[in-house]
Amino acid sequence: MKTFITSPAKYFIFLIVILTALSCSQSIRPVNNSSAKNRAVTSEEIHVLITEKVTYEAMEKRIGQYTRKIALNTNRSDLYIARGDAYFKIQKYEKAVKDYSKAIKLHDTDEAYFKRGLAYGRNADFDEGIADLTTYIKRHPRSSLAYTKRGVRHLWKEDFRSAKKDFITATTLDPKNAEAHDDLGVIYARQANQSKDPEYQAKMYGKAIEHFLSTIEADPTYQKAYHNVAIAYYITGQNTQALLAVNYALDLSPGARNSLFLKVQILKALGRVDEANKLEKKAAYVPEVCHWTESVPMK
Numbered sequence: 001m002k003t004f005i006t007s008p009a010k011y012f013i014f015l016i017v018i019l020t021a022l023s024c025s026q027s028i029r030p031v032n033n034s035s036a037k038n039r040a041v042t043s044e045e046i047h048v049l050i051t052e053k054v055t056y057e058a059m060e061k062r063i064g065q066y067t068r069k070i071a072l073n074t075n076r077s078d079l080y081i082a083r084g085d086a087y088f089k090i091q092k093y094e095k096a097v098k099d100y101s102k103a104i105k106l107h108d109t110d111e112a113y114f115k116r117g118l119a120y121g122r123n124a125d126f127d128e129g130i131a132d133l134t135t136y137i138k139r140h141p142r143s144s145l146a147y148t149k150r151g152v153r154h155l156w157k158e159d160f161r162s163a164k165k166d167f168i169t170a171t172t173l174d175p176k177n178a179e180a181h182d183d184l185g186v187i188y189a190r191q192a193n194q195s196k197d198p199e200y201q202a203k204m205y206g207k208a209i210e211h212f213l214s215t216i217e218a219d220p221t222y223q224k225a226y227h228n229v230a231i232a233y234y235i236t237g238q239n240t241q242a243l244l245a246v247n248y249a250l251d252l253s254p255g256a257r258n259s260l261f262l263k264v265q266i267l268k269a270l271g272r273v274d275e276a277n278k279l280e281k282k283a284a285y286v287p288e289v290c291h292w293t294e295s296v297p298m299k
Helices: 007-013 043-051 057-073 077-089 091-108 110-122 125-141 142-156 160-173 178-194 198-218 223-235 239-251 257-269 274-282
Strands: none
Touching: 043 077, 043 110, 043 142, 057 077, 077 091, 077 110, 091 110, 091 239, 110 125, 110 142, 142 160, 142 178, 160 178, 178 198, 178 223, 198 223, 223 239, 223 257, 239 257, 257 274
16 A cells, blocks of 8 residues: 655645635626625625725725715615725725624625625634624525635634534535635645544545545636645655646646646656756746635645
8 A cells, every 4th residue: 555654845845735814897786775685695796806806996996986875875784885895805804894894783784794704704803704604604504605715714713623514514515616625625635644644644635636626627717726636646646647737727827836836846756857947946936926815725
């Protein structure tokens, strides 16, 4: 049976599995408060909230527009949510929390609980974020998205047991939930890395790979899943598959510095030392990008 205790280089690569918790345009149309109060939040709108590329100036302008509307309609919870979204996009999480809180005070809006839970987590107020998402889950118990986001905040808090439970629930509710599969894969890989039992390591790495591949099947553009499965293949000595996976990751994000350095290690493991050294020199000049993400990649 193959032993999964790795060489020092591989062990070092895997030890820097990290959580990106604290790592370094579309118009919003207000909706009627009564119909929105108990509305379930959709994956699409949260994707826009988190990933929409907007300039700081555009968001400041949007905030000003909502501020003027709020002055004329102080009891409109949807306006506070919309302005909170704008603050969220420019990482002013405390102001976003205040606006979502105002919306909750006005109409106890489910959407505001969900988004305040996200904002609290981004502001490193993990317990508050988990509490808000728990409130939302009680009202929408079949929301795979909510279990995923709460799981991420458990992960940022390093409560891996609770995170794993949430991700398993999320993938049970929605087998095509790419983010939950990827994060669950990270947890299984972490369990493997912490064990000294070769059989247990093999089992956990196998589960990790399975979930990373499920992520890719659900969303072929999910760059971090290719990166993560490349690490798992590399750690388990499956270097040909690892190289293929990391190349896919770099196709999706050519400037991903962590993927470039991972490829260096894989090339060295394959005996392609000259190619690895050239790439390593190139990668050294690639800037490290600091950004927020709801994903949890292994680097």
